Amino acid sequence: MFLSLQPVRDTREKQVQLWKELIIDYCRTQKLFVIGLEEDFPLFSNPVIERSLTHEAREAFLSALVSEAGRAEWLDKGHKKCLILWHRIQDWADIILGFVKDNGLEDSVITVEEMRSGIECRGTELHGIDRTILMRALRLLEQKGKLAIFKGTSADDEGVKFSM
Incomplete structure (x- = not known):
């Protein structure tokens, strides 16, 4: 069946x-x-x-x-x-905010790639997150004034500055 x-x-x-x-x-x-x-x-x-x-x-x-x-x-x-999307984009955004708070990254700059594969994200749901999903959640947070996304010379060095 x-x-x-x-x-x-x-x-x-x-x-x-x-x-x-x-x-x-x-x-x-x-x-x-x-x-x-x-x-x-x-x-x-x-x-x-x-x-x-x-x-x-x-x-x-x-x-x-x-x-x-x-x-x-x-x-x-x-x-x-x-x-x-086993988490909706808003839920991924909340997970990102939790990650930032748990790691003391408020008012810090981190690359998008570090959020997906850096040491801090190991063992979290962010580790290995699909880049499309991550960027959509980051753009949602940017619209809410929680962060700014900085373009790099390549996708690997795009940065995020949190302001919470």
Whole structure:
């Protein structure tokens, strides 16, 4: 039942809800941010029983996540890659603020890359965060006056000055 789309509406709605939760939880625990519809994704197949989700089912479950505001979005017009937001952008912004406070970085400058892979972020949810998600959360905080983003000569040396 779990690997094929259910024809009965009530059953399918429950199935879709379960899949949405499973995808979000799996991506959170595995720190995955992008699912390729055409790529091999562990949740979508079971080699032991030699079964996997159809393309239609994969797209249906990911589209259901996309339709739920702030949980996922297609990265391309052809719906081949899906950005999974196991935290909404506002929640990522709150995580960043917590990180800044916990590490005493108020009124400090840090590079965007340090926020993703620096020593301070190890063991936090920010470690390895998708750059697109991080930049969107930082821009949200910038709009709220919590920080300023400074352009560098390359994406690797973009800086952030917190003012909290």
